[in-house]
């Protein structure tokens with residue numbers, strides 16, 4: 001496939017696409033050929049604004065030469081080194097640099113290659129920790145309805161997006177879910193954090209009453225669910241969740257795979273909301289989406305509890321061939337340099353108000369039933385059409401793509417979350433293309 005090869009010459013049979021309606025897509029493929037800054041270019045040479053930072057991962061924008069150069073240098077210098085019983089200095093440097101920007105106390109870093117692996121790693125660490133402190137009966141894992149924690153068996157089981165679960169009848173046993181916080185009746189068109197719903201955190205008490213605190217190892221939530229189309233937490237909700245987990249000896253895990261690395265205008269959602277979990281899962285923006293990588297940030301309490309037994313004991317029988325891959329570490333370090341030099345981990349704060357007002361200007365357009373925003377995340381939700389959930393959303397998404405805007409859709413909602421280098425003029429363009437599409441198609 002050359003840069004601008006026409007899509008109609010493409011052989012599409014062999015690639016089984018992830019999270020895609022394969023047959024529908026292959027009839028009319030939407031193909032990107034290159035990217036620079038805030039834009040993709042399609043194979044037929046059209047510029048498309050990236051309204052979702054790829055898949056919430058290209059936080060510093062596309063085509064960053066500094067990362068590419070670091071990757072090339074690393075490949076030529078040390079292409080691979082094992083991290084099982086061996087090491088290489090970049091892994092340690094990268095972990096130290098991540099620890100520097102971590103919320104206070106969450107400075108023990110376990111490397112993975114994806115968000116799904118980070119989630120499964122954090123869940124396993126939670127179980128191992130409870131055993132290590134003599135709480136071995138705590139084996140239950142609690143997720144939340146509408147949560148997305150990737151596609152491993154652990155993440156799928158604690159996840160709460162129905163379609164991601166129902167085709168695969170086998171889930172982890174001993175998992176339960178608290179209720180989600182999406183409440184259109186009380187919170188539609190709320191700006192930033194909605195007023196209503198903090199009391200839903202009390203579901204942790206219900207779990208304790210039902211199962212017993214001594215059976216529960218951890219609660220995992222996204223501070224702002226992203227894949228279920230951006231649900232900012234009600235005011236006070238995360239604080240309450242923290243209090244209840246602490247009260248009952250339950251670990252609190254924030255899945256920051258989306259919210260990490262500046263998406264809310266603070267380095268992590270934990271910073272933005274002022275709530276520190278016991279572990280944080282990350283991926284995506286950790287390398288600006290360039291090289292697969294993820295990391296679990298664990299508290300010293302958890303880490304130190306597992307550093308027990310004779311010194312020659314392997315403390316955690318867990319890891320991946322590519323944990324701390326040298327190329328990922330090189331990409332990650334170059335990414336952190338860019339974030340620091342350009343102030344990207346906090347830049348969103350200065351644009352959040354403009355972003356919020358721009359998105360909410362779409363209120364009143366046909367079939368728009370909710371608009372949500374927090375930091376540089378946002379969503380527009382449409383009412384479903386009679387021909388099925390997602391049909392109206394799909395038509396709007398295709399119309400936008402044809403007119404130069406890409407974003408991630410989820411059912412009839414559009415999740416918007418641009419690279420953090422976004423300028424006001426890009427936000428204007430995004431909202432104008434989307435508004436026109438809704439008027440034309442919705």
Ligand SMILES: Cc1ncc(COP(=O)(O)O)c(C=O)c1O
Pocket residue numbers: 113114115116117119148149150151222226227255256257258283284
């Ligand atoms: C909150 C959250 N957790 C986990 C994942 C899974 O990450 P990956 O696709 O890298 O496995 C995602 C992906 O979007 C996510 O949004």
